[in-house]
Amino acid sequence: MLERKKITIIGAGTMGKIIISGILDSGNSQVESITATARTKQTVNEIKRGFGINADTDNAKACVDADIIILAVKPKEIGKVVKTIRNKISGDKKPLIISIAAGVSTKYIEDILEDDTPVIRAMPNTPCCIRNGMTTLCRGSYTTDEHIQLARIIFETLGKCIELDEIHMDAVTGLSASGPAFIYLIMESLADGGVMVGLPRKVAMELVMQTVMGAAKMMEVTGRHPASLKDDVTTPAGCTISGILTLEDGKIRSVLARAVQIAAARAGELGK
Template sequence: MTQQTVAMLGTGKMGEAVLAGLLRSGRSADRLLVTVRRPARGAELTEKYGVTVVTTAEAAERADVLAIGTKPQDAGALLDEIRPSLAPGKLVVSLCAGLPTSFFATRLPEGTPVIRVMTNTPALVGQAMTAISPGAHATDEHLAVAEQMFTPLGATVRVPESQQDAVTALSGSGPAYFYLIAEAMIEAGVLLGLPRQVAHELIVQTAIGSATMLRDSGDHPVKLREAVTSPAGTTIAAVRELEKHGVRAALLDALEAARDRAREIAGQAL
């Protein structure tokens, strides 16, 4: 894949993270193209990464892989722009939340392979969770290309496209849930009399350590939680309050709401 030219169409924070990952994986900057709305943004990316800024039509003509990183509501107009210049066999990789591969298939030349991707913001620090799904015309070879693109950003997993809305709810939006919980715990630390910086450091390292144990131990979360929960101790008193206030049920409802919103976005775009 390192000999293929990749164009990032719509280079916001996530698109920039993909660019940085491709460069870390050994791809030459002269094999990377970007499109931008603002010339200042283009100059910034060229100075920082050495990539070439092109028009949308040029990207479609020159690139082997087109990564679509626009907002979902802007994707239709972008596809209308690139369709006349898109030669058969070029791979389209969509980072547009909520949009099914069928959205692209009806707007691009017949047989265009499309891969749907849902990643998350920890891509910015090389710790993303990325789910990859093939469209109707995508082969295992196309999936491998997409995996090579996103592996430098963190972990990747292949899922059926029917599961992508659930992925969006769980890991795509997931960092926000953890940040909200961390924010609440830091505030609780301040309430309990700790300096804010100390509370912040305690919670951040606790989160890192807990996530590492969850990843590396292979144990179920229940087993890890029970190891901290002594009979009649402080932790079980806190867990009782969390259960009393319906934290578990609230999370279930929240993820269902996120999944339903992903479906709504797709419905509005189609």
């Protein structure tokens, strides 16, 4: 489905580059059919050298004849960018617009376009970089099943992809897009604990990494609730339950849950 599509990525930064590499690695698209843009010549040259695709600083020019346009600039740039490309994408052939900007609604983009151009909002995360990402899609007013299928083909090359109603997108941003940073902080802290009790840093890091991967896989493979898996680890009067009570004293559950809550609320403010 993607083979004959001309794809333009506006904003070839951290996420833009991840999406470009995913599309290219999937073998679904050729370098000639992909164009990316950036603000500076420096990034444009880096993209040309790194991926061999077309790259430019001119967003409007890059969108001429595009079938799919992926908006990967910061949320505050979206309005300006959409106004710039609006005239180049009007006409009979309507491209599919996919925005990955946090907090920016499909309606905000549709209102600038003032026509029935299909818009999808997508929320990927940085593990897409190693094809272990999580992306959530939602539809705008003019999105069809075929458009969702196209977006799925792109984001499934980067990991898992699900569709939800747009009302959930800020919550998704606070959980799965910010989530990797929360987990890294926890991992770093656990490794610090290992160092505190005498492990070399490198060893502590390796133990933490495999422990987190193993715990995530246990949830996935067994389908069991994390509370039940935790009970397997806690021997009566043992060391794990004493560690858990210390975490509970530090209100770890509410601290983590509130982190998601506040990140979701902040996501909602970004597009305003």
